[in-house]
Amino acid sequence: MKGIPAIALLFFTTIVFSQNKEQDIHLQYGVEKQHRLDLYLPDTINTRTPVLILIHGGAWMMGGNEYTEKHARDLRDKGMVVANVDYRYVSDEVHAADLLNDIDQAIDFVSKQSVTYGYSQTGYHIAGVSAGAHLALMFGYTTSRKIKSITALCAPSRLDTEEMLQFIQKNGLLPNIELLANAKYSGKGKPNIAFTAISPYSQIANIPTLLIHGTDDPLVPYQQSVDLSALLQKNNVDSKLITMAGKGHDVGMNEPDSEKIVLDSIVDWINSHL
Template sequence: MRHFILLLLFSCFSSFGQTKYFSHLAYGKSSQQVLDLYIPDGDLKNVPVVILLHGGAWTMGGLEYTSKHAQDICNKGFVVANVDYRYINDKISAKDLLADIGAAVSYVSDASGKYGYAKTGYHIVGISAGAHLALLYGYTEKSMKSITALCAPSRLDSTEILEFLKKNGLLSTIEKLAGAKFKANGSNPAFVAISPFKNISNMPTLLIHGDADPLVNVSQSQNLYTELKNKGVETKLIIREGKGHDVGMNSPDTEIQNINDITEWIKKHNN
């Protein structure tokens, strides 16, 4: 009986106040290729649609990491697809995760006729590893209206950065993400290919980063911001003083501030 009730909670429609909530909608065959869809009440014709990507070093986590943020963004009157994706391993790399995001976007687009929101012209938001994927997908697919990246790893092709990752036991993770071994004394095109810094396109980009982040140094966002400015891309950088890798998303006051900044950026670029 308990299992049946849990199954209902994860597979059926429910309502939270003014939000319609559809849980674990499958956009692919893998158990991780699912998304939660949050839809506000009212006329959805001109409502922003947000693709939200969780973090977890590309190897852990799921929709539960970003469910509160999805609800908070939806409460601002936005449609939100909280997207899960597969973990990297020896056979699954960044290109597969990007394919997952593309499939999720297609699913959301196909469902638009049923619910009444826009079929195209979405916004993508990510945190940590999800921010990396949001940047990379946004720059390479060029179908989003805006990108928001919180505490994003944005350059993964330099020896200095990879030595830091190696020191912290993350080099093998990045090699799986790239689908290649890093060559300390040679060219590394696979690592360039997974670095948003090297794949910039004209996509409005909001960057939010804590200056006390021990995992992804704030310089990653600062350098990307400078490069975006140099290339004439509309961008904004918000530094959260004293905040670590969660960018304050786990502190009520700062989370509200972040949600406000994210939603204001999206509204600005929704036309």
């Protein structure tokens, strides 16, 4: 450590917060109403503390950080900083690129908050559930920011096949996907390239990726994660698929035993990619 200025050593010291663990910090990261995030801080923070960007689901057009509030608290209690991020809904004016820009803005904001709270300015992990998992994959694979790992729970990862879009249409979610892609689907035949552009399957990059999916998911077929996992393995991307047998779209997060499996798997994945 010889030769390092004393002030620089402060960045390697541990910061201890006495705040109530039932509290979280509500912050506005941008100008839009939904540009909000909740920052969950563990008792002990230093520059080696993992920072997780958590993205909620809701079919890209409903819900908010309350969907992932419990997950954020549980992961905070396991020793990581968690930024639980809200973002705009898709609409005639807001599409996939805009949601990814929201996430980028949120990460930039979280990075700036590191000066106040003592965690690292860069090198974050990103995770999401359902639509949030889709966005986590898309963001992680396309950003120039340093993302250490991705965790995707029940992720829609391939939205450009006739089979998948007809499945989505049957579930009443085709309008959501059309707004996401800013394109229309005729209902048969191969979709246009706008649907490929919003498919993580077509955007993969060498970012460690953990996929968790229930075999009985009625909203996002388990095969989506099987196919993405195979593609990642084929391209030698550090990746893992955890199959939650018999679980639905919640991947078992609503049952204590399986919730523990999922949370422990996320923590293990992040801690192995610090």
